[in-house]
Amino acid sequence: MTAKPHTTDAEEEYLQTLFWLFEAGLPMTGANVARAMQLSAPTVSEMMGRLERDGYISRAADKMISFTEFGRTEAEQIVSRHRMIERFLTDTVGVPWDEVHEEAEKLEHAMTPRFEAYVRSAVGDAATCPHGHPIQVGRRVEGVPLADCAIGAQVRVLRFENEAEDLLHYLKDVGLHVGLKGELAARDADTVTVTHSKGSSTVTMSVAETVTVTADPSPPPRTALPEQLVLARHRYGR
Numbered sequence: 262m263t264a265k266p267h268t269t270d271a272e273e274e275y276l277q278t279l280f281w282l283f284e285a286g287l288p289m290t291g292a293n294v295a296r297a298m299q300l301s302a303p304t305v306s307e308m309m310g311r312l313e314r315d316g317y318i319s320r321a322a323d324k325m326i327s328f329t330e331f332g333r334t335e336a337e338q339i340v341s342r343h344r345m346i347e348r349f350l351t352d353t354v355g356v357p358w359d360e361v362h363e364e365a366e367k368l369e370h371a372m373t374p375r376f377e378a379y380v381r382s383a384v385g386d387a388a389t390c391p392h393g394h395p396i397q398v399g400r401r402v403e404g405v406p407l408a409d410c411a412i413g414a415q416v417r418v419l420r421f422e423n424e425a426e427d428l429l430h431y432l433k434d435v436g437l438h439v440g441l442k443g444e445l446a447a448r449d450a451d452t453v454t455v456t457h458s459k460g461s462s463t464v465t466m467s468v469a470e471t472v473t474v475t476a477d478p479s480p481p482p483r484t485a486l487p488e489q490l491v492l493a494r495h496r497y498g499r
């Protein structure tokens with residue numbers, strides 16, 4: 262590859278998702294991208310072809326995707342900048358954390374380098390985005406899905422893996438936020454309940470799959486992507 266291609270908005274979205282899989286240690290496959298972005302396999306496959314052609318990724322015969330060095334650097338920058346903007350929007354502008362992901366998506370495509378430098382200094386040394394993802398990539402703290410924790414476990418919310426806006430609204434509505442400490446008070450086949458200083462929060466099991474916590478005692482770490490990663494409201498609503 263010789264010239265650096267211009268990354269389109271759509272390519273950036275896909276690179277972010279691929280990087281999230283990479284960061285989480287999950288298999289980088291078209292199927293996982295499709296699941297994470299709730300898109301059809303042919304749509305994803307077409308974009309993977311474009312990303313490969315533009316030199317961001319390579320695809321092996323077994324369909325495993327890997328970043329090229331160039332693609333990984335680009336993806337890191339995109340992801341880091343997105344998280345930094347989110348932090349800026351919540352802490353400096355006052356945008357609620359459940360609305361900030363979509364706003365950041367739009368803003369990041371419109372920022373000049375000069376404005377970006379102001380944003381960076383406003384954010385200072387904040388470690389994560391408002392959903393717990395590290396601004397400096399590579400600083401991801403290991404955790405476990407809330408769905409795996411046992412009754413009585415002391416939990417602390419580390420990260421919301423899925424930043425789909427309607428899912429973030431749901432999490433906020435039930436009283437969860439990153440950094441919240443509580444105790445896993447009840448669980449059954451369908452729901453998990455955490456009690457904390459402000460009361461209690463109950464989420465469906467599929468939502469609990471997307472909430473990463475540190476827990477004591479801790480279940481073993483997961484290595485597979487949950488079946489339902491990104492969920493439309495009708496799939497997790499009550």
Ligand SMILES: [Zn+2]
Pocket residue numbers: 344347362390391392393394424
């Ligand atoms: Zn975020």
